[in-house]
Amino acid sequence: MNTKLKENDLYLPIKGFLSSLGYEVKGEIKDCDIVAVKDDSMVIIELKLSINITLLLQAVERFTLADTVYIAVPKQCTIYKKQAKQVKKLIARLGLGLIIVDMQKEQQYVEVVSDPKDYTPRKNRRRQKALLKEFSSRQGDTQKGGSTRREAGLTAYRQRCIRVAEYLSKQPNAKGAEIKKAIDEPQATQFLGSNYYGWFNKVERGIYQLSEKGADELPQWREKMNQVTKE
Incomplete structure (x- = not known):
C-alpha cells in the first residue's frame, strides 16, 4: 500500500458514492x-488505513x-488482502458494515462489502462435536490455557494411550x-496400530509390546496422570 496515502484520501470517494444515493454528507462531525x-x-x-483494534x-x-x-479502509489494506474472509466475519459479528475503497491512481472505486446486520455465525457441527468429545473424555484439567501445541499436555487421546502402555509395561x-x-478401552487396537507417540512395537501380526521409547517416557506421563487425579 502507498505509504503516502492518508485517511482523508478516502473521504471524497465515499462522499461521492453516498451523495449519489441521495445522502447529505459531511466530514468530522463531533469526532465522527x-x-x-x-x-x-x-x-x-469511520475511516482508517488499516483494520485494527482502535478502529x-x-x-x-x-x-x-x-x-x-x-x-472504511483501502482495498490495499494488508490485513484485508491476506485475511478478507476472517475480517468480514469479525466486522459482521460486531454488527458493523464494511466499505472498501480501491485507491487507483486515476480513479477510486467504492464497494460496500457488507451492510450492518445482526449476525449469528453458522456452527461447525463437526468441530463442535469434536470439541465437546475432547472436553468430556479428558480426565481433569490437564493443560494451562494459552499453552502452545508444543507444550501439549494430557489430551484425552494421550491419556487413553497411557492406559494401553501401562498394561504393556506389565506384560511381555x-x-x-x-x-x-x-x-475396557474400545480403541486399544487402533492406538497400537497407529502408534502416534512411538510407544509400541509390533512383534507379529496383531501382537504388540512396549517400545523402548514408551518405556522411557511412560514414567513421566504416569506422574502427570497421578497429579491430575489428585487435583
Missing part, C-alpha cells in the same frame, strides 16, 4: 469521520449515536483385543 443523513436515516462511517473500538462506540455504522506382549477387554 463521516456522517451521512437521508430523510430520517443517519449513517456514521473497531471507535466504530462500536458510534452505536451510541447511530444504529448504522460502517468502517499382548494382542489388542486382550488389552481392549482388560482395561
Whole structure:
C-alpha cells in the first residue's frame, strides 16, 4: 500500500458514492469521520488505513449515536488482502458494515462489502462435536490455557494411550483385543496400530509390546496422570 496515502484520501470517494444515493454528507462531525443523513436515516462511517483494534473500538462506540455504522479502509489494506474472509466475519459479528475503497491512481472505486446486520455465525457441527468429545473424555484439567501445541499436555487421546502402555509395561506382549477387554478401552487396537507417540512395537501380526521409547517416557506421563487425579 502507498505509504503516502492518508485517511482523508478516502473521504471524497465515499462522499461521492453516498451523495449519489441521495445522502447529505459531511466530514468530522463531533469526532465522527463521516456522517451521512437521508430523510430520517443517519449513517456514521469511520475511516482508517488499516483494520485494527482502535478502529473497531471507535466504530462500536458510534452505536451510541447511530444504529448504522460502517468502517472504511483501502482495498490495499494488508490485513484485508491476506485475511478478507476472517475480517468480514469479525466486522459482521460486531454488527458493523464494511466499505472498501480501491485507491487507483486515476480513479477510486467504492464497494460496500457488507451492510450492518445482526449476525449469528453458522456452527461447525463437526468441530463442535469434536470439541465437546475432547472436553468430556479428558480426565481433569490437564493443560494451562494459552499453552502452545508444543507444550501439549494430557489430551484425552494421550491419556487413553497411557492406559494401553501401562498394561504393556506389565506384560511381555499382548494382542489388542486382550488389552481392549482388560482395561475396557474400545480403541486399544487402533492406538497400537497407529502408534502416534512411538510407544509400541509390533512383534507379529496383531501382537504388540512396549517400545523402548514408551518405556522411557511412560514414567513421566504416569506422574502427570497421578497429579491430575489428585487435583
